[in-house]
Amino acid sequence: MSRQTPSGDGSGSGTSRVREAPSAERDRRSRLGAAIDRVTSPRAVPVLLGTVLLAYFVVPFVAFFGQVGSVDVVAGLSEPATRQAIRTSLVTAPIATAIATVFGVPLAYVLSRGSFRGKRLVEAAVLLPLVVPPIVGGVMLLTVLGRYTPIGAAAAALGIPLTGSRAGVILAQTFVAAPFLVVTARAGFDGVDERLEEAARTLGYGPIETVWHVSLPLARNAIAAGIVLTFVRALGEFGATMMVAYNPRTMPTRIEVVRISKGLDAIVPIALALLAIAVVVVGLVQFRLGAPRRW
Template sequence: MHPTRSRSESTGRRAGVDWLSVSFLLGALLCCYYLLPVVALVVAQPPGVVLARLGDPTVVSAAATSLVAALASATLAAVFGLPLAYWLARAEGRARTLVTALVVLPLVLPPIVSGMVLLTVVGPTTLLGSLAAANGVPLTRSLAGVVLAQTFVASPFVVVTATAAFEGVDPRLEAASRSLGKRRLTTVRRVTLPLAWPGVLAGVTLAFARSMGEFGATVMLAYYPRTMPVQIWVSFTTLGLDAAFPVAVVLVGVAVVTLVVLDRLGTTPWGR
């Protein structure tokens, strides 16, 4: 045993302090802070009451909008994010650092600010927004606006998680495939992607869950049609906390399913 470690452990025992137990107790308090509000939300109302309110047309409409938009956003994130993730996994130098910072930017921006940034590009008074609206595809107050907002805030999860998955694939396997005359795209499709698939699917799952729960950018870009988070806010501000429970419970269910899927895949962005 290392001498310094032995002396520190001896000092800890003499002082009568088990710092591992202290760490566990402090962490347990934080975990309780995470868990108790969720449990309180789930048990606040009888299941029968919640299920009955889930049939409300506004709740059904919000759930349908969220589901369709989240599926579209996760698909767009995968189509455009996976090639970028592969490039980041194989690139080096300053360009890689700058692109990585750009990818992470939507994760650190406040969602409301993300919505404001998007409005400066696709808002109804911008060139792009006015052209799209003139051709019958408004980019605000529409399903397209919801998808744009969700893709902006959720796609980094695909890129970051898939990049880590691609980095875990031994480049020598790709080199062996290329030496046999296979093109790079064929190598990625037949060698790299199958090996990195759990991490890729984890990233897409996270993007879908993040899209389902997105509020700030969405409410700035597309208050209508209402998604579930927007409907929660409207119900809370107009009818009170009880009216917001049904949709909130649905989103908690989405979060739980996401965690189960990530656990089954054995891949999470925070490691195991």
């Protein structure tokens, strides 16, 4: 005798609820598992630690911009001394960057590809300006380029004083900023497969042609990053510049003068201009190089 299955609205809805309950429970567990996976992901700890440092970078900028509304930026930038400092920085920093590029990229390639006695000493010499305090670096430059040194006296006799002039500013900026270009460009050359250069040689390219057509294009992103770092560092250089060429004023030295004479609020206009120039340069280079790859 067969058993009849109950039918009707009540039995139908009961069966539906029985079927929906496990499905809802599975969905809840799936969402919970996904949340746990995100928390326990290998990226979670780096992201958390990186976020803390990023917040430490961003908060001072936010606090700084919070003071902009209470300061007359236009009036501050209209001061003749401030405009002169901006012009000096915009002239000297690109020249220092160009000098660092012309001499630094070949040095970076030699350090990347060469193997010679004393290489470690050369590498250490490149890093020294990075570890020496900028003021100490300025004092070192004065012992070589000062007005009463042989080099400084000869340059002054030719009408090109190396201290208290734009030339002095450029020399100080180059000393402090050029190592950034050498280190970054060398990392770029290190990432170029030497077999590609060897293949270019087999196709008849000479050493210079190989570097120009193979090595430089493949390392261009790193070189461009080094150029940006060098320019921004030269633009913001204060310690060595103050020692070698306190006059003419650059933007950083002008900021220090204004801070001493008028207080912190008075430096907001020129500091804002310095920050704007740096952001524009970095933004243009990032746009030119394209968006970074996803992690």
